[in-house]
Amino acid sequence: MNAEQFEVVAMNVGITVLIVFMFFIIYDLGKRSNAGKFGMFVLFFALGLGVLGFVIKTVLVEFMGF
Numbered sequence: 001m002n003a004e005q006f007e008v009v010a011m012n013v014g015i016t017v018l019i020v021f022m023f024f025i026i027y028d029l030g031k032r033s034n035a036g037k038f039g040m041f042v043l044f045f046a047l048g049l050g051v052l053g054f055v056i057k058t059v060l061v062e063f064m065g066f
Helices: 003-032 036-064
Strands: none
Touching: 003 036
């Protein structure tokens, strides 16, 4: 495994761990604030849209080959 392959794998793993940690933070925020089911939905929907946008951008860049 050369340096470029290691960087690609490390970047993918690192971003995945960061996204999972961000969803844990959103869950913890809702739980600590006693948001309820609707409040949790709003938190995950609103804050999760940023993560979803990043994932969609990454997929589009890979699909288009830039």
